[in-house]
Each structure stands twice: as C-alpha cells, then as structure tokens.
Amino acid sequence: MCLGVPMKVVSRDGDTVVAEVDGVQREANVTLLEENIEIGDYLIIHAGFAISKLDEEYAEETIRLMREVFSEEDMA
Amino acid sequence: MTGEMKYKDEFRDKWLVQNMAANIRRMAERLSAPVNFMEVCGTHTMSIYQHGIRSLLPENVRLVSGPGCPVCVTPTGYVDKAIASAADPDTIVATFGDMLRVPGSHSSLMEQRAGGADIRIVYSPLDAVALAKKNPERRVLFLGVGFETTAPTIAVTILEAARLGLKNYCVLASHKTMPVPMEILSGDPELNLNGYLCPAHVSTVIGGNAYKPLAEKYQFPCVVTGFEPADVMQGIEMLLAQTLRGESKVEIQYRRAVSWEGNPKAQAILRQLFEPCDAVWRGLGVLPGSGLAIRGDYAEFDAELVLKLDIPEAIENRACLCGEVLKGKLTPFGCPLFATVCTPESPVGACMVSSEGTCAAAYKYGR
Ligand code: SF4
Numbered sequence: 001m002c003l004g005v006p007m008k009v010v011s012r013d014g015d016t017v018v019a020e021v022d023g024v025q026r027e028a029n030v031t032l033l034e035e036n037i038e039i040g041d042y043l044i045i046h047a048g049f050a051i052s053k054l055d056e057e058y059a060e061e062t063i064r065l066m067r068e069v070f071s072e073e074d075m076a
Numbered sequence: 077m078t079g080e081m082k083y084k085d086e087f088r089d090k091w092l093v094q095n096m097a098a099n100i101r102r103m104a105e106r107l108s109a110p111v112n113f114m115e116v117c118g119t120h121t122m123s124i125y126q127h128g129i130r131s132l133l134p135e136n137v138r139l140v141s142g143p144g145c146p147v148c149v150t151p152t153g154y155v156d157k158a159i160a161s162a163a164d165p166d167t168i169v170a171t172f173g174d175m176l177r178v179p180g181s182h183s184s185l186m187e188q189r190a191g192g193a194d195i196r197i198v199y200s201p202l203d204a205v206a207l208a209k210k211n212p213e214r215r216v217l218f219l220g221v222g223f224e225t226t227a228p229t230i231a232v233t234i235l236e237a238a239r240l241g242l243k244n245y246c247v248l249a250s251h252k253t254m255p256v257p258m259e260i261l262s263g264d265p266e267l268n269l270n271g272y273l274c275p276a277h278v279s280t281v282i283g284g285n286a287y288k289p290l291a292e293k294y295q296f297p298c299v300v301t302g303f304e305p306a307d308v309m310q311g312i313e314m315l316l317a318q319t320l321r322g323e324s325k326v327e328i329q330y331r332r333a334v335s336w337e338g339n340p341k342a343q344a345i346l347r348q349l350f351e352p353c354d355a356v357w358r359g360l361g362v363l364p365g366s367g368l369a370i371r372g373d374y375a376e377f378d379a380e381l382v383l384k385l386d387i388p389e390a391i392e393n394r395a396c397l398c399g400e401v402l403k404g405k406l407t408p409f410g411c412p413l414f415a416t417v418c419t420p421e422s423p424v425g426a427c428m429v430s431s432e433g434t435c436a437a438a439y440k441y442g443r
Contacts (some may be wrong), residue, residue, distance in 0.1 A: 003119060003432070004225065004277040006083060006333075029202060032228050034341045042083075044280060044333055047172070047222075048200020049229040051342065052280035052333045054083075059332040063086050066306060070095035 004046040006054050009039050019045055083332070087304030088127075096309035097132035103316045110136040111270040113315050114404055116258060118145030118432025119303050120273055125441040127305040137312065140267065140404040143257050143360060144275055146222045147174045147430035148402060151356045153390035154221075154250050155180035160387050161217050161248065161379065162193040168211060170204035171219040173197040174430040177423055181391040201233045208237065208245035217379050220249040224281045227251040227368055228342040231349035234370070234377045248379040249370050252355050254278045255286055256366035262294040267404055271297040271315040273308065276330050281346075283338025284328045295324040302330035349374060358426060359399030396425035401434050408438040415439055 007019035007026065015031050030037050030050045037043070042054035115121055121141045124130060130139055143149050155178050162169045162185065169185070176186045176197070189195040198204050201218060208216035220230045230247060237245040254275055261267055274287055279300045287298040297318035301311030311329045318325060328334050346368070355367025370378040379385075395413055400406035408414045408427070418424035420436055427435040 004280075029200070029229075029232070031232060032339065032342045032345065034339070044277065046225055046277060047229050048202060049232070051225060051228070051277065052339060055332050059083050062310075062329075062332060063083075066092060066096070066310060070092055070099060 004044045004051060006042050007045050009037060009041045009043060012037060012039065017043070017050070019043060019050075084304065087302070087306040089306060093127075093132070093305045093309055096306065096313060100132075100137065100309065100313055100316060101134045103313070103320060104134040104137050106320055107136050107316075110138060111316070111319055112138045112140050112268055113271045113273060113312065114140045114142045114261065114267075114269050115273040115301075115308075116142040116144040116254065117273075117275045117278070117303075118148065118430065118434070118437075119276065120144070120301070120308065121434050122432050122437045123303045123305065123308060125437040127308075128441075129305065129308055132309075133312070137316065139312075140269070141401070141407075141434045142261065142404055143357065143402045144223070144254065144278075145402075145427070145430050145432040145434070146226065146252070147178060148398065148426045148433045149252065149357045149359065150175070150178065150221050150250060150426065151358050151390065152179070152181055152392055153356065153387070154248075155184070156387050156390055157248060157385050158185060158219055159183055159188055160385055161383060162188050162195055164215075165194075166213075167194070167215045167217055168207060169193070169195045169217050169219065170198050170207055171195065172221070175219055175221065177429045178426045179393065179423065181388075201230050202236065205233050205236050205240070205242070205245055208242050209240060212244060215244045215246065217383075218245070218247045220247040220251060223252055223254050223275070223278045224342075224346070225277045227350065228281060228339075228345050231345045234349055234374055235345070237377060238374070243376070246377050246379040246382050247370065249350075249368065250355070251350065251368040252357065253352070253366055253368060254282070255290060256363050257357060257360055258287075259290055259293075260360060260363060261403065262290060262296075264403070269296065270319060272299070273311045273315070274298050274300040274326075276300065276302050276334065279328075279330070279334045279338065281339045281342045284326050284334060284336045286338070287326045291324050291326050297324055298326045300326070300328045300330050300334050302333070357402075359402035393424060398425035398427040398435070401427050408435040408442070411435070
C-alpha cells in the first residue's frame with residue numbers, strides 16, 4: 001500500500017488530474033503539491049494523490065552520470 | 077526515448093546494473109570488515125528480491141530488511157478494533173486492500189466480510205469520504221494506516237469531510253513516522269548496522285534533512301534511495317564509498333523525486349491535523365513519539381473518541397516470527413512456518429500479507 005508510481009499527466013481539471021502509466025489512466029488529486037502542474041509532467045502518485053513532482057532534469061542527469069561512470073569496457 | 081516508462085526502463089538496464097555490481101565488488105575488497113546496510117522500505121525489500129540484488133553483492137556487503145511496510149507493522153490490536161467496529165451494522169469500514177488479510181486475534185477483515193460485515197476497499201482515501209456523502213444514514217470509518225507518505229492523504233480526507241459538514245466520517249488513525257524506529261534499530265548491537273538505504277517516498281514528504289540527526293548521532297551514512305534496480309545499486313555504492321572514506325553524511329540518490337526540504341505543503345497539513353503520539357509497532361513494541369494522533373480540533377473525526385472502543389487485549393500468534401523479521405534479525409527462511417503453513421493465500425502473520433512484506437517478497441521471488 002505504500003507503493004508510489006510515476007505517472008504522466010494527460011489532463012487537468014482543478015485539483016484533479018488524469019495521469020497515465022503503461023496505457024492505464026487514473027485520476028489523482030494534486031492538493032498536496034506546491035508546484036504548478038502542467039500536462040506532460042511526471043508525478044509520483046500514491047493512494048490517489050500526487051505526493052511529488054518528478055524532476056526530469058535530475059532523472060536525465062542521474063542516468064547520464066550512471067552511464068558515464070559505469071560504462072567502461074573493463075567493468076563487467 | 078519517449079513514452080511513460082522511459083525512466084523505469086533506463087533504471088532497469090541489466091547491463092548498467094551488472095557494471096554497478098562489478099564496481100561494488102571491487103570497492104568491497106577494500107573493506108576491513110563486513111558491512112550491514114538496512115533497506116528500510118518494504119518497496120525496497122520487494123525490489124531487492126524481485127531483481128535478485130543480493131545475489132549480485134559480495135559476501136561482505138549485506139542487506140538487512142527493515143520495518144518499512146506499513147501493513148506489517150500494524151499491531152494485532154488495531155485489526156481487532158477494526159473488526160469490532162465492522163460488527164456494527166450501521167458502520168461501513170473503508171480500507172486499503174492489503175489490510176483485509178491481516179490476522180487479528182481471532183479473525184481477519186476478510187473473514188468478517190465473508191460473514192456479512194460491510195467492508196469496502198478503496199483506492200484513494202477520498203473514496204471513503206465519497207462513501208460517507210452517499211450514505212448519510214450510516215457511519216463510514218476509514219482505516220488510517222501508513223507512514224508520512226500516506227498520512228497527508230488521510231489528513232486531506234478529514235479536511236474534506238469538515239468542509240462538506242459530514243458528521244458520519246471518522247478515521248481509526250494508526251499512522252507512524254519513520255525516523256523513530258530507524259533510531260531504535262541504529263543502536264541495536266545485535267544488528268550492528270553500518271548505514272541506511274533511507275525510505276524513498278516517505279522522504280518525498282519529510283525530505284533528506286530529516287535523517288541528519290541520525291547520521292550524526294550514530295556516525296553512519298544514510299542514502300535516500302529510489303526503488304529501481306539501478307537506484308538500489310547506486311545507493312549501495314554511495315553507502316560503500318562513504319564507509320571507505322570514513323564519512324557519515326546524508327545523501328540523496330533519488331534526487332528526481334526527493335529534495336532536502338521535502339514537501340512543505342504535505343508537512344503543513346500533517347502538522348495541522350496530527351500531533352506526535354506513542355505508537356505500537358509490531359515487533360518493536362511501543363515507540364515514544366513515533367505515531368500521529370488526530371489533533372483535538374478534529375476530535376469529531378477521530379474514531380477512537382467517537383466510538384470509545386473497548387476491546388480485550390490482543391492475542392498474538394506466538395508461532396509467527398514477524399516481529400523478528402521486522403527488526404531485521406531473522407529472514408523469512410529462518411521461520412519454520414514460511415511457505416509451509418504460512419503462504420500469501422493463508423498468511424499467519426502480517427509480513428506475509430502485503431506485497432511489500434518481507435515474507436511475501438521472499439515467497440514470491442526468493443525461493
Ligand atoms: S513466514 Fe509467516 S509466520 Fe513466519 S514470520 Fe513470516 S509472516 Fe510470520
């Protein structure tokens with residue numbers, strides 16, 4: 001029950017958004033977020049509420065650094 | 077790469093994870109003694125079993141599962157209270173689905189429902205408020221369990237019920253806060269922990285700063301870590317790097333979702349609705365200041381006060397070793413009932429119920 005899933009916002013109506021993951025759409029409430037939410041944002045949805053907005057820059061950065069550091073031929 | 081799953085795919089890249097494992101093995105050669113890192117979240121535990129992370133680690137880097145599954149740490153007495161409230165025909169009990177199979181002293185909500193009690197599974201706590209609105213002549217009691225991730229969502233339901241002027245909605249609150257049990261386990265000589273993979277989604281709310289007192293007091297590294305395999309491997313790598321340098325800092329691996337300050341709006345709602353209280357944790361006992369009680373201003377929504385439930389003392393099943401599992405002192409494989417008498421279809425203990433429970437994860441992926 002503690003699961004939180006990153007989902008992409010596809011529409012918004014007041015405090016309620018429709019978010020999607022793997023082709024499944026769900027309504028979620030965004031009252032707990034301070035940030036402005038726009039269509040296309042990724043939110044972590046837990047029990048019908050967005051609890052965090054995913055920072056795409058950090059996500060890309062994390063992956064880029066991981067690949068950079070762990071891609072040398074001699075690693076494996 | 078586009079599509080909704082872009083991050084998931086990338087953080088599950090097998091080749092990347094293998095390379096990270098090779099790096100961890102190389103770093104571990106420089107350790108003077110084995111290290112024990114605790115993964116706190118049930119979702120970490122599930123991911124670690126699912127992706128076979130333990131088999132990628134050298135012998136001297138050990139992962140210990142912690143008390144971070146909210147359903148698992150809910151005490152038997154709480155289930156008994158829920159069952160007692162469900163016995164009233166004027167009451168609808170609304171709950172997250174995984175509470176249903178948790179054994180109480182004599183029965184479970186599942187068995188009560190089969191016997192005719194009105195117990196409804198909701199996905200969002202707000203669905204419970206909608207139920208109350210739709211059934212004005214009956215009482216809707218929501219089972220408020222969960223950590224700092226879930227507690228704000230339930231706080232919102234109380235505010236919503238107040239806004240709607242509902243007199244028939246209440247919450248049986250058993251929320252718990254994470255840093256307190258981590259502090260207790262940190263000082264346990266038997267566990268001999270050397271660092272934490274700190275909770276991921278709890279930390280979206282409380283922020284990385286919340287672990288600083290712990291890291292300072294016990295002088296070991298704390299890394300807030302995401303749930304995907306590459307996240308977990310990087311979290312372990314960061315813990316090892318600190319260990320080898322003799323550092324004890326808090327770091328955030330899961331920067332894409334967690335900030336140092338956390339979610340200020342969720343924190344404000346938590347403070348408005350709840351105040352710290354002592355709470356009973358299955359396996360850990362009563363931990364002072366580790367729970368969240370509904371504040372007096374909102375007493376009319378507090379099921380404890382509204383119903384004044386008086387139930388007999390809970391009877392624990394002594395054969396179940398969940399308590400030891402939750403403290404990280406026993407793996408499910410050390411429990412004689414595991415996968416024989418106790419299975420997800422007929423769980424003896426709470427750790428076998430929730431998919432985040434250590435016994436359930438070990439059953440599904442670990443055998
Ligand atoms: S396997 Fe079952 S009985 Fe044993 S500790 Fe886990 S939940 Fe309890």
